[in-house]
Amino acid sequence: MSNLDFEKFQKLFLQEANEQLEIMEKAIMQLEEKGEDREIIDEFFRMAHSLKGSAGSMGYTAIASLTHEMENVLDKLRNTPGILNDDMIDLLFISIDTLKHLRENVEKDLPESVNPEIDHLLQRFQEITSPDGQKKQKAVDKKLYLTSQEFKNLKEKDQEKNVFLLCFELIHQQEMQSMVAFLIFNNLKDEGEIIKTCPPHLEEVEGDLPFFSILICTEKGREEIGKIVEQALDQEEYKIFPWSEIEKGEAGEYCQEVKESFARRDESRDSIRVDIEKVDQLMKLVGELVIDKERLLEISKGIKANSRDNPEAQALLQTIPHVDFIATELHESVMDIRMYPVGSIFKRFPRLVRDISRQTGKEVHLEFSGEDTELDRTILQEVFDPLVHLVRNAIDHGIEQPDQREARGKTARGSVALNAWQEENNIVIEVKDDGAGIDLEKIKARALEKNLVREKQAEEMDRESILELIMEPGFSTSESVNDLSGRGVGMDVVRTNIENLDGEVEITSEAGMGTSIKIVLPLTLAIVQALMVREKGNDYAIPLSAIFETMAVNGKNESDLIKTVKNREVVIWREQVIPLIRLSDFFQMGTSCQEGFLVIGGVKGRMVAIMVEAVLGEQEIVVKSLGDFLGKDKLFGEIPGISGATIKGNGEVALILDIQGMLKSFKKGGDTIERQSISC
Amino acid sequence: MGQNKQLQLVTFQLAGEEYGVDILKVHEIKRLKEIGITYVPRAPEFVEGVINLRGDVIPIIDLGKRFGLDNQKSDKETRIIVVKQDEKYIGLTVDRVNEVLNVEEEVIEEPPPEISQIDSFFISGIANYEERLVIVLDINNILSPREDAEISKSTR
Numbered sequence: 001m002s003n004l005d006f007e008k009f010q011k012l013f014l015q016e017a018n019e020q021l022e023i024m025e026k027a028i029m030q031l032e033e034k035g036e037d038r039e040i041i042d043e044f045f046r047m048a049h050s051l052k053g054s055a056g057s058m059g060y061t062a063i064a065s066l067t068h069e070m071e072n073v074l075d076k077l078r079n080t081p082g083i084l085n086d087d088m089i090d091l092l093f094i095s096i097d098t099l100k101h102l103r104e105n106v107e108k109d110l111p112e113s114v115n116p117e118i119d120h121l122l123q124r125f126q127e128i129t130s131p132d133g134q135k136k137q138k139a140v141d142k143k144l145y146l147t148s149q150e151f152k153n154l155k156e157k158d159q160e161k162n163v164f165l166l167c168f169e170l171i172h173q174q175e176m177q178s179m180v181a182f183l184i185f186n187n188l189k190d191e192g193e194i195i196k197t198c199p200p201h202l203e204e205v206e207g208d209l210p211f212f213s214i215l216i217c218t219e220k221g222r223e224e225i226g227k228i229v230e231q232a233l234d235q236e237e238y239k240i241f242p243w244s245e246i247e248k249g250e251a252g253e254y255c256q257e258v259k260e261s262f263a264r265r266d267e268s269r270d271s272i273r274v275d276i277e278k279v280d281q282l283m284k285l286v287g288e289l290v291i292d293k294e295r296l297l298e299i300s301k302g303i304k305a306n307s308r309d310n311p312e313a314q315a316l317l318q319t320i321p322h323v324d325f326i327a328t329e330l331h332e333s334v335m336d337i338r339m340y341p342v343g344s345i346f347k348r349f350p351r352l353v354r355d356i357s358r359q360t361g362k363e364v365h366l367e368f369s370g371e372d373t374e375l376d377r378t379i380l381q382e383v384f385d386p387l388v389h390l391v392r393n394a395i396d397h398g399i400e401q402p403d404q405r406e407a408r409g410k411t412a413r414g415s416v417a418l419n420a421w422q423e424e425n426n427i428v429i430e431v432k433d434d435g436a437g438i439d440l441e442k443i444k445a446r447a448l449e450k451n452l453v454r455e456k457q458a459e460e461m462d463r464e465s466i467l468e469l470i471m472e473p474g475f476s477t478s479e480s481v482n483d484l485s486g487r488g489v490g491m492d493v494v495r496t497n498i499e500n501l502d503g504e505v506e507i508t509s510e511a512g513m514g515t516s517i518k519i520v521l522p523l524t525l526a527i528v529q530a531l532m533v534r535e536k537g538n539d540y541a542i543p544l545s546a547i548f549e550t551m552a553v554n555g556k557n558e559s560d561l562i563k564t565v566k567n568r569e570v571v572i573w574r575e576q577v578i579p580l581i582r583l584s585d586f587f588q589m590g591t592s593c594q595e596g597f598l599v600i601g602g603v604k605g606r607m608v609a610i611m612v613e614a615v616l617g618e619q620e621i622v623v624k625s626l627g628d629f630l631g632k633d634k635l636f637g638e639i640p641g642i643s644g645a646t647i648k649g650n651g652e653v654a655l656i657l658d659i660q661g662m663l664k665s666f667k668k669g670g671d672t673i674e675r676q677s678i679s680c
Numbered sequence: 681m682g683q684n685k686q687l688q689l690v691t692f693q694l695a696g697e698e699y700g701v702d703i704l705k706v707h708e709i710k711r712l713k714e715i716g717i718t719y720v721p722r723a724p725e726f727v728e729g730v731i732n733l734r735g736d737v738i739p740i741i742d743l744g745k746r747f748g749l750d751n752q753k754s755d756k757e758t759r760i761i762v763v764k765q766d767e768k769y770i771g772l773t774v775d776r777v778n779e780v781l782n783v784e785e786e787v788i789e790e791p792p793p794e795i796s797q798i799d800s801f802f803i804s805g806i807a808n809y810e811e812r813l814v815i816v817l818d819i820n821n822i823l824s825p826r827e828d829a830e831i832s833k834s835t836r
Contacts, residue, residue, distance in 0.1 A: 288735060626720075627736065627739055627769075629823070630720065635823065636739065641721075645718070652716040652732060653732050
């Protein structure tokens, strides 16, 4: 293999090993939970086997020998039911951890050290697999693994030359085994091209070597090769397989094509790794393209009217819609590159939950839903740590001890669910438990003690605001500081991390029933459809996803549409009473217009009507931030009701209205007319 | 003398006084009339708005207001100096841009506390150059969060 090939295969190996280890880990957990299950064991075996195969073909001996021992244990489990015990489970878990560690070493280009730890593990495995304890001899993997590509290449080589596999079993000769191997290797080297050996780097192996094999491509015939080998061997037995036999699988004991490990990617996903910065750059360029495209569409409107007789203009008019189409498709494709299923991080939780529940003595069942929900990769990475924290909290603070649960009439085993789904332009990830719930009084007391609120404030707070207190910095209800959670850097860090992603954390909890914490994240649709509106000479964009309807308001229908309730203006829309926000009032830009348009919008079931002077039309916009100085936690602060900016066809900036932010800011201003009903 | 470090200052006029910023901090200078500033509602008073700088949105601040100076309205001489600090860009409006001044670093003195109408926090030194007094601004401090509390107070 050339260096480049090697690197390519190494990357592939690392990726696959990662998946295989995850599946194996999951399998152990299922075995622990359900007991012996043939299907799980088979799946586990397959994974261990293909990992062994690819590790062997890459020359990672430690991984190969450890997985080999795992295979043995699994095989034993298959053949003699009823022997699964905690020791085995623990041993398998430790092996997975060790394999992960070894895999990391490969990734970091560290030597794959065969350290005492692994020897010890191997020994423990052998004790399990050979109950008599007699055969303490290391099991040897006699197989030479060939990738499908190698297999193909060899087949071609065999057309012109001869390919032989030589397998040596040094039964009689007990001493100087590696010396014999070296001699044979050296002699053969002069006769042709040595393609592979088992173990790899045969010429460097020292000490015992009861078995080895050499794959060679040579011009010599079978007999000649036999003679050369016999120069170094006396009465030792060896077998020689020509290619035709290997191909037929007659050398199956000694040689295997590792189709599954490399071929599997055809079924799942053929992938390349790309630096995320390159994708970001691409994204930015596509953004520019969309702006120009919008500009072209605008220009074409102007051309249309007065160019009926100009064939060039007509050709241009035909081309522009196509550019529009391509740009939209291109944008979607680039967005898609960045998307990744939430399941990819969910997969890391079963082990965590198992460890925590063991540490705390609680019984926890972990459930998933919506693993296929996709989210921008960068966001996904950032959201992992907060999720870990929430899951820890759920087990540590939420789920009760088994006896307590039973006393409360619940199942002894608690449940923690990780759910994900898309809700309009947001992705929601929920951590839900069926534990004790959050004690509101306890939170109040704690907040008072920590001086986070004043007594009078606390009395007036509603449920929601009390729950939000747990996300204040310095708040921690844990009675004992332990290894898991409760160091006082908890929920506030979660909230900060999520808010840095432009997301939100929502808590609901019911005493005795459990707690649900939702992380609401933007889809990062950097380009969205928006309605452009105008107020006092300024253009604003409102994402279409938040809009239900627009209605013209004029002298005739004004009094029918707009009512006043408790000194606040409301709009009656489809028998709902929704608050009215006049954009000029909200932005403190002087008196609002009396005629114009009502934009009925809403986010998460909360509705609002926004009064603007004019509606300009729909258009695709590129969402940009307000820069490094404007916005939450930035030097000049947050701008209420504005979530970002976009660039219009003429190169000027238009601000993007944030309906949710407006509702929030509006509510803070003392308005509480939601869900009031009036008859009219 | 020749060994002394040279400093290039972009000098400009603001409310009757002459100021300078290190040319290395200056990204570009634009005419106010050439660009459309988008007003940002409910932003701090000194924020004039935002502009599109080659695809990125950057804020423009009225330097006079930022310094708390009583300043006249903009005219055709008004310029926007786009400065950068730590890869962050911001535009500052000034009454007029004068010239690029080559000075030796040693002519820049520590600012005496009462030299100018503006807070000495924003000043890195005074260049005493051929009987002109140029107030050298500290861009880093102008764009740093010391006055955060004050800013948010004034807007609410």
